[in-house]
Amino acid sequence: MGAIKALDFVVKRDDLQQSKTLEKNYPDQLDDNKVLFKIDLFSFTSNNITYAVSGDRLGYWKFFPTKDGYGIIPAWGFAEVIRSTHPEVSIGQRFYGYFPMSSHLLVSPAKVGVNGFMDGMPHRKELPSVYNYYSNIEADSTITPKTEKLFSIFRPLFVTSFLIDDFLTEQDFFQTTKIILTSASSKTAQALACLLNDRKKKEGLNLKIIGLTSKANSGFVSGLGWYDQTICYDEIDQLNSNHKHIVVDFTGNHETQFRLQSVLGEHLVYNCLVGLVDWKNMKGKHKLPKKGEFFFAPAHAEKRQKEWGMAKLSQNLGMAWKLFEDAVISTLEIKDYKGAQNLKQVYSDMLNGKIDPKQGNILSLS
Structure with missing residues (x-):
């Protein structure tokens, strides 16, 4: 069969503006109980920039080690098994999971079951298990050939939104009725707004969901139909400081945080x-x-996995995802990009804030 040439897209950890593509080879013969993936596609959203910015602090660089001083940004996508020495994983099977921005990935399947497996590579054992699991798409009815790209773009962000919605509900919304989502056009905020809006209607809750966004994106945010009010960043002073508020901040912008905290004061609960x-x-x-x-x-x-069990967690997540999938499909324009140069351009645009909220980016180095 011969060795396989592979590509890794890497960024300089102390200067994210610098990026390049590295070549490497995977051997003709794999060690026992190993699997080589060919990564078919992965999504690129502002969430990936968060991975890079917090790579050292939160350990995201540890998942896919590379050349000293550089890091590989993790991404969510789909891959096919092209070589396997593991008796329970077959060539041709496809999996969804956490991949490097690369053409290939070598893994060591552990705890293999009908639904998928954990990567048992030594350097990943101490990392959060949610990132180390690869789902066999044949066992997941929520994934179809028509929805793979949408799944790749939104599902990882949606999981975060689902968990925030669950946490806020568990806390009885901190006895508030007003929830502000910054960067309201971002995909994670969109998903959270959709879930909160649905919960409000189904449970008859007295909630007001406020989208905080730029002037350029205010029309898009208002048109989604999930926010009760849309305000721009220069209108923060218009917030009612006499009522308790929750802020869910997706921007990381220091000045936005300062203004929100200053206006709301002790009513930011x-x-x-x-x-x-x-x-x-x-x-x-x-x-x-x-x-x-x-x-x-x-x-x-x-x-939640400990409290509910994996089956119930998956069931609840699946039902919520179906609701959101049906709601968001008409708002999104998916664009496909192939090759290192296109990936470099999309990365640069995203890093420098050139984000079209209506667009979803799908990339491939294979």
Whole structure:
């Protein structure tokens, strides 16, 4: 069969503006109980920029080690088994999961079952299990050839939104009626707004979902139909400071945080930090009155898995996903990009804030 030439897209860890493609070879013969994936496609959203910006702090660079000083940004997508020395994983099977921005990935399947397996590579054993599981698409009825790209774009973000919605519900929304989502056009915010809006209607809750966005995206956000009110960043002072609010922050923008905290004061009862869409403005001249609480989705997922069991967690997630999938499909334009140069351009655009909320990016280096 011969050795397989592979490509890795890497970025400089101390200067994310620098990126390049590295070549490497996988051997003709794999060691025992190994599987080589050919990565067919993966999505690229602002969530991937969060992975890069927080790569050292949250350990995202540890998943797919590469050349010193560089990192491979993780992405969610689909891959096909092209070589296998594992008796329970067959050539031709396809899996969904957490992949490098690469053409191939070598894994060591463990705990193999009908639904998929864990990657048992030594360097991944101490990392969150939710990122190490590869799902056999034949066992997942929510994945079809027509919806793979939508699944790749939204599902990983949707899981975070699902868990935030579940957490806020568990906390009885901190006895508030007003929830502000910053970067309201971002895909994770869209999913959360959709879930909150559905819960509000089904359960008769007195909730007001407020989308905070740029002027350029205000029309798009308003048109989604999931937000009760859309305001722009320069209108923060118009918020009613006499009512309790929750803020779910996807921007990471220091000045936005300062203004929200200053206007709402003690009526900001829960400040949930999630994303880093505006990673260039994470620092500012004003000291923040409060730090906020970082929401680490894998921790809440593991909590629910222990309490509910994996079957119930999967069932609840699947039902919520179907609702969102039906709602979001008409709002999205999916664009496909192939090759290293296109990936480099999409990465640069996303890194520098050139994001079209109506667009979903699907890439491939294979």
